[in-house]
Amino acid sequence: MQAVKDSFYMALRQRLAQSYPTRIMGDTKQPALIVCENVCEPWIPANDAFYIRWTSDQKLPVDASAAGWRALECEIGYSTAGTESANGEDRGRALAELDAELQAILAPRQTAFLDYSQDPPATLSGTLLWTRSVLNDPKDSGGVIQRTARLSVLWQEAQ
Amino acid sequence: MSLDLAIPNQPVSIAVHAFVAPVNRDPGQPTVFEASQAASFDLANPPAPWIGLGPVEAFRRTAVDESTSVQSGTDAAVVAQFRKKLEAHVSFAFRRWGKLQLAMATGGTHWNVLATKADGNVRPTGGEAMPAIPILSGSTAMSLQIDPQFAAELSPGDVVAVDLDYLQQFGYIGLGFPGAYVANDDGISRQADFVRRVTFNVGKVASVAGGTVTLENPLTAGDPPASSGLQKVIGFTDREGGAFRQEWSALFFEETVSGGRVCYYYPRLQSLPQAAEKKSPILGDYQAMLLEAHLLALPAADPQDGVSALWFRTYIPPKR
Numbered sequence: 268m269q270a271v272k273d274s275f276y277m278a279l280r281q282r283l284a285q286s287y288p289t290r291i292m293g294d295t296k297q298p299a300l301i302v303c304e305n306v307c308e309p310w311i312p313a314n315d316a317f318y319i320r321w322t323s324d325q326k327l328p329v330d331a332s333a334a335g336w337r338a339l340e341c342e343i344g345y346s347t348a349g350t351e352s353a354n355g356e357d358r359g360r361a362l363a364e365l366d367a368e369l370q371a372i373l374a375p376r377q378t379a380f381l382d383y384s385q386d387p388p389a390t391l392s393g394t395l396l397w398t399r400s401v402l403n404d405p406k407d408s409g410g411v412i413q414r415t416a417r418l419s420v421l422w423q424e425a426q
Numbered sequence: 427m428s429l430d431l432a433i434p435n436q437p438v439s440i441a442v443h444a445f446v447a448p449v450n451r452d453p454g455q456p457t458v459f460e461a462s463q464a465a466s467f468d469l470a471n472p473p474a475p476w477i478g479l480g481p482v483e484a485f486r487r488t489a490v491d492e493s494t495s496v497q498s499g500t501d502a503a504v505v506a507q508f509r510k511k512l513e514a515h516v517s518f519a520f521r522r523w524g525k526l527q528l529a530m531a532t533g534g535t536h537w538n539v540l541a542t543k544a545d546g547n548v549r550p551t552g553g554e555a556m557p558a559i560p561i562l563s564g565s566t567a568m569s570l571q572i573d574p575q576f577a578a579e580l581s582p583g584d585v586v587a588v589d590l591d592y593l594q595q596f597g598y599i600g601l602g603f604p605g606a607y608v609a610n611d612d613g614i615s616r617q618a619d620f621v622r623r624v625t626f627n628v629g630k631v632a633s634v635a636g637g638t639v640t641l642e643n644p645l646t647a648g649d650p651p652a653s654s655g656l657q658k659v660i661g662f663t664d665r666e667g668g669a670f671r672q673e674w675s676a677l678f679f680e681e682t683v684s685g686g687r688v689c690y691y692y693p694r695l696q697s698l699p700q701a702a703e704k705k706s707p708i709l710g711d712y713q714a715m716l717l718e719a720h721l722l723a724l725p726a727a728d729p730q731d732g733v734s735a736l737w738f739r740t741y742i743p744p745k746r
Contacts, residue, residue, distance in 0.1 A: 325709065327708060327709055328706070328707055328708070330483060330706050330714075331706065331707070331708045331709070331714065333440070333441065333481075333483075334481075334483075334521050334714065336708050336709075336714075338709050396712060398709055398710035398711070398712070399710060399711070419709055419710070421708065421709055421712060
């Protein structure tokens, strides 16, 4: 299970760093993609970054489960207040940019299945897949607009 | 005396696993499965010559027998019955795709698509192939000896076919499982690599070191003859047409978690020409592609009493 989470996160992190090198966390120069359960922070504590939250197991058809398929749901949240120069009135445009960046790093919907508990990571059997993301309605509060995307990560356990 | 109706004698199964072994086609001699082996048969590491095909889905055994009755007296009471036709079918679906699964799920000849020359002739089942690499003496089913000058042509992960050159012979051809039948009057001159195009003696390369090619699994026909050759296989193809039918000895084991062991032994199963695939939903737009197999059971004589039987079902009760 941890290898699933790690492989998904690392795939998106590498894609974000490669395609959108300016999308970083403040002065850290690290890609602005954080796994909530690792940093013990509240949901979406900062604007203009992506936050991954693992939620629950996804129930699959009996045939697929019997064949070793498993699925884990996750949410990816992000928010923006727009830019100061526009007095935040470009929040919608900034949110659309975040939407587009997320869709871009989620494609293709697959990555290698790797065990990151080792250095270098070991290749595991099979491929990690994920479903198309569903964008929830944005929420607007205190000048910040926030959105959550939902998807499920799929993998097949060795039988 | 009492019947054993204990609760533990209710088999509970979570899957069906398939295994195949060759049939010697000329005399129609199947691989014999001795029923007492059912108790200890290792589903993960089946004993030779049985080859595991993995779990199958939608496993279904169907009797297509026809019987008729003998009636007697003014009230036409049925006093006897006799069989008009002995016929049984088996159908199931493979989730895993491989040479044997594809061949079992098709009706006729199953072709290895050999690596081709750049400017060779083209054909739908594979064009003019790269020349075969001779197999040298000292080769085994797991470790093939070749001239080191050919080592650069192979790399780990490659699939290779190992068999003899075709010498215009007739009848069933291919080491191990027969891959095709050549009639003696068809007038077609086949290439030397024809046998390797249809052979089931294929393996995946694990490593290449000098002149030693190590395979991930042993070749299905065992140690290769020194006169055989090796050709790289790019993929597999099959087609609708032709009179040849694949034939297998097959075992199906219920993966029981309680209630004893159950297995079905089919001495001779022939593929029926209804190759098809079906899709099984996983999640979202992901659908697993399954190979559908339809097979016809053929009879084999039981030496115990000479009865021609299509299949045998064995039940091994639990000890407690």
